[in-house]
Every structure is written in structure tokens, then in C-alpha cells.
Amino acid sequence: MHLITCPWCGPRDEAEFAYRGDATVARPAADAGIDAFYDYVYTRANPRGWHTEWWHHAAGCHQFVKVVRHTLTHAIAATGKPTDTLPVPAE
Amino acid sequence: MSAPESRPAPEPRSPLAGHLKPGRHGAAGSRPLVLREVPATIVELAARRGRAAELAAAVRGALALDLPPPGRGAAAAGATALWIQPDTWLVVAPRGTEGALAAHLKGVAGAAGSVVDQSHGKTLLHLAGADARAALGKGCRIDLDPAAFGPGRAAVTQMAQVGCVLYQHDDVPSFSLIVPSSYAIPFFDWLCHSAAEFGYEVP
Numbered sequence: 287m288h289l290i291t292c293p294w295c296g297p298r299d300e301a302e303f304a305y306r307g308d309a310t311v312a313r314p315a316a317d318a319g320i321d322a323f324y325d326y327v328y329t330r331a332n333p334r335g336w337h338t339e340w341w342h343h344a345a346g347c348h349q350f351v352k353v354v355r356h357t358l359t360h361a362i363a364a365t366g367k368p369t370d371t372l373p374v375p376a377e
Numbered sequence: 378m379s380a381p382e383s384r385p386a387p388e389p390r391s392p393l394a395g396h397l398k399p400g401r402h403g404a405a406g407s408r409p410l411v412l413r414e415v416p417a418t419i420v421e422l423a424a425r426r427g428r429a430a431e432l433a434a435a436v437r438g439a440l441a442l443d444l445p446p447p448g449r450g451a452a453a454a455g456a457t458a459l460w461i462q463p464d465t466w467l468v469v470a471p472r473g474t475e476g477a478l479a480a481h482l483k484g485v486a487g488a489a490g491s492v493v494d495q496s497h498g499k500t501l502l503h504l505a506g507a508d509a510r511a512a513l514g515k516g517c518r519i520d521l522d523p524a525a526f527g528p529g530r531a532a533v534t535q536m537a538q539v540g541c542v543l544y545q546h547d548d549v550p551s552f553s554l555i556v557p558s559s560y561a562i563p564f565f566d567w568l569c570h571s572a573a574e575f576g577y578e579v580p
């Protein structure tokens with residue numbers, strides 16, 4: 287069982303969550319142009335290592351949870367609320 | 378603003394009516410579980426943005442009920458509040474006049490909160506007995522060990538693939554389970570199968 291700690295509900299099975307993608311992308315300014323929006327919507331780094339991402343606690347409190355997860359090992363270094371800034375391990 | 382138009386609404390209908398078979402079921406044993414559906418009024422109460430403290434004070438004043446923090450429920454004389462998501466609770470009370478609790482809560486909350494009557498959409502089951510944790514554990518991903526989950530704890534989770542609000546009342550242990558009415562029959566059937574090895578009674 288892979289546990290994700292929801293900041294509201296505590297440790298919960300990964301099956302209660304829906305993956306919602308990269309949490310580091312920032313929406314461009316409205317006049318940033320088509321290329322900036324293309325990158326915002328589609329272009330992802332797909333790293334092998336630590337990744338800050340959104341998980342939606344869909345079968346629990348329905349909140350978005352920020353998660354720092356290692357894409358190779360699935361280890362989770364930190365979780366927090368959407369407004370939290372989470373430290374990302376160096377390696 | 379004029380008062381909302383009053384429309385006669387039908388009484389909530391038990392989604393398990395005709396499906397519950399009163400009596401003793403499953404294995405013979407000296408300590409059967411007790412499993413029943415409880416006629417209830419279930420109202421969702423949500424604080425409007427930035428007004429949770431105001432809503433909590435109003436509810437405390439009117440119902441002597443402290444809206445609980447995440448992961449907990451709180452019981453008062455007439456109603457129990459269960460935390461379900463940030464600044465949102467389910468208020469559960471014995472079945473009363475259709476719409477009365479929702480109207481009362483809206484009057485108490487005023488502009489600090491929003492109220493949705495869920496009495497038709499959800500139903501309340503009650504499971505009690507020494508083996509209740511083991512029966513629930515077959516479909517529940519929450520750690521129900523007394524060290525991790527005890528009286529007063531509440532959780533929104535999935536059980537047997539059905540969205541469920543779980544609340545532990547006491548050390549018997551006895552649990553309330555609130556599930557969508559549309560899923561009440563498959564959920565109840567799963568619970569019966571799960572409880573069968575311990576023996577269970579439907580009053």
C-alpha cells in the first residue's frame with residue numbers, strides 16, 4: 287500500500303487520489319502568446335527524480351494536495367496544501 | 378429578498394426498504410454484530426469564504442455543537458457534526474420533519490454558511506459489535522486499530538469502492554456509515570458478506 291499524507295486527512299492509500307500533473311507550471315500572462323500557452327499546457331520535463339506534483343484527494347476531502355515524489359522510487363519527501371512551498375531534496 | 382417558495386417535498390425513502398431482512402444471519406456465535414439502517418436527516422453545512430469562525434460561533438450558540446476539526450466528529454444532544462472537507466461538515470440528526478433541520482441550520486448560519494439537505498441522497502447505516510473493525514477492514518483502507526482510530530474520529534473514504542463517511546461512536550466499537558442512497562444496496566450486501574463470518578443481527 288502506497289501512502290500519501292493528505293494535509294487534512296492524514297496518511298491515505300494512493301487509490302483514494304487522482305494524479306493531476308506537474309505542480310510547478312505557472313499560468314502565463316494573458317497576453318504571453320500562443321507558444322507560452324502551448325508550453326504551459328503541453329510541455330513537461332518528465333524528470334527521473336524528484337517531482338513536485340498535484341494529487342487530488344478524490345475519494346476523501348476533495349482537496350488538491352501538493353506532493354514531492356521521486357519518479358523512480360515513488361518515495362515521497364513532502365506533502366502539503368496547495369499554497370505551501372515544499373522543499374525538494376537535492377538528490 | 379423574499380422568502381423562498383415553499384414546496385411540499387416527499388419524505389426520504391429508505392433505499393434499503395424491502396432489502397433488509399430482520400433476524401440473525403451468518404455464523405452462529407455469542408457476540409453477533411448488529412447492523413441496521415437508521416432513519417436520519419443529513420445536511421451538509423459549508424462555511425462561506427473566510428467565515429468559518431463566524432459559522433462555528435453561530436452553530437455553537439444555537440445547537441451547543443462545536444463544529445469539529447479535520448478527521449473528527451462532535452456530538453451534541455440533538456445532532457452530530459462530522460468533518461468532511463475543509464470548512465464543511467455533515468450534520469446528522471434523527472429523522473424529523475422534511476427539510477426542518479436544513480431550514481433551521483440556514484437560519485442559524487445566515488450569510489456565513491451554505492446548507493444542502495442530503496437526506497434523500499445519502500443514507501445512514503450503523504454497525505456495532507466487538508468484531509466491527511474486522512468486518513469493515515475487509516473493504517476499508519483506513520487503519521481502524523484503536524491506536525490510530527477511536528471514538529470521535531471521522532473519515533471520508535471509500536469502502537468496497539463506495540464513497541463513505543465513517544464515524545466511530547464508542548469503544549464497543551460502533552460505527553456510523555453514511556453512503557450514497559444509490560449505492561446503499563451493494564454496500565449493504567458487501568457489509569453483510571463481510572460480517573457473515575462473525576454472525577450479525579438485523580433488528
Ligand SMILES: [Zn+2]
Pocket residue numbers: 292293294295296343346347348349
Ligand atoms: Zn484529504
